Amino acid sequence: MSSEAEGRFHIVDVSQITSSPLRDTIRTDLRTDDGVRIEAIYQPCTASVTDPAVTATAVTGTDSSRAVPVPGGPAALTSSTAVVVAHGFTGSVDRPALRRAVRAFARHAAVVSFSFRGHGRSGGLSTVGDREVLDLAAAVRWARELGHARVVTVGFSMGGSVVLRHAALERGTGAHTDAVAAVSAPARWYYRGTPSMRRVHWVVTRPVGRLVGRVGLGTRIDRKDWSPVPLAPYEAVPLIAPTPLLVVHGDRDPYFPVDHPRMLVDAAAAAGAPAELWLERGMGHAENAAGEELLDRLGAWLARP
Template sequence: MSSVPEGRFRRSSVPLLTPPPRRVTLLTDDGVPVEAVYEPCTAPHGGPGGETAGAPAPAPAETTAIVVAHGFTGAVDRPAVRRAVRVFARHAAVVAFSFRGHGRSGGRSTVGDREVLDLAAAVAWARELGHRRVVTVGFSMGGSVVLRHGALYGAAHPGDGTDAGAGAGADAEARADGVVSVSAPARWYYRGTAPMRRLHWVVTRPSGRFVGRYGFRTRIATADWDPVPLSPVAAVPRIAPAPLLLVHGDRDPYFPVDHPRMLVEAAGPGGAELWLERGMGHAENAADDALLARIAAWATAAPPA
């Protein structure tokens, strides 16, 4: 799967007629149209406890925006993603989008490589809407994308060219102020579990990509990564000073608990917070409402980078 230098991205917003929620099409730097949805914060607001009915809604500049990056075969309208958006919207404004090759977005999935451009466009759109503070929350494949995005578009290493999938023109409008990665792998090409062996069959074999397209409604690119993008374990030390939260289930059937432990170790002392969730499976489908609410509370409370 190809990775080439990612410069300043172009984007266009084409809103539908009846917000909220507001649906748009974003254009990435490499010309892929990406569907995105904006949900305003639904929390009560106004009085001393933020509870006065009918009070004017706070301006976007006063509200954190959470950008949701779904897992492989997900999309903005999948039930688990919609549920996460609803829970997050009780705490913050939310931008959800479909990665390339998923849902109504164009292009083909590169399974975590070029998807960093999709996330960058979504973060920049949140800032266009007026949000000064933007936190990314990614699940599974999306969890690896938010880690790489945090490294490549972060304050410490803005587009320094050390990853061919980075952006020499990466700029502040695409930067995340906090990163939450849920059920992410620590390294590429992992085949240590049966679900991951099946996933590799879907991604690498013509018959598997057929199943992906018509069984999971996911269009998958045929080319191998060249060069291989920055791995999650190599990305996490580069995310600071932005706060980083790693969330993982101790019953994850895809990535066992050595993956989050590798990530938190790579982040270094104080570089990441780890929540190892008892009884949890994998990604957005396994994250219950209580966990999603805790993640949203962390995202809105964590200090900016």
């Protein structure tokens, strides 16, 4: 699906990976707690790789025989931080906009990206932000199994709602996050206040819309209604503290107007855990609208200890 060359991937089983962060790009399948297969990619941090020979291996994957642990552990050639990236609805791990974000974040930390259920080459059906928390949890656990001491999450649009709920629901577990950033995320469910969101609801709720989603957008959507309705993002935010929280939103977002990010930060403040808000002038929606400067700034925020 990708139009960009990502180099040679290693197809590996998680149990075969050592506990040290790796210098090779890895492509693998993960299993969620409810048994869904999720495709995922590990991209090592590129910032601290200075040896030309090592750089060639890390970027092009010239050693195709196996995934090679970094000599000397996390501080040697790669960051001890891993950023786990959650894409938006109808996205996937191979979409150019997501790969661009991964490259930007990899200048600051290692990056794990993946396709949500029902998207890309992952199995299952999309539940549009509900059980996707399990997909993110599997990716976070994988990053920790790779040896990263600090794992943080960032999500775009639907992925933004998922990282917020994940941060609230997985506190104190092996799949917890150490910091969370939500970009272009909704604050509440069932929002239909913009033409863009009315089109999304048509795709999700109508049989012909789901057909368009599957054939035209490459997204396989579950026809079942939520039962029960999952915790809304604004309800999840008060449960995240003391985990650092960043909310990023464009003032020209065609899906969710700026009352959504403000509702999120207000919910955090009411719980005594103020969130940081970046309201980006001229920005549209999610990963497709995020410019290089914003992605670099976001990567630096995620990677800071």
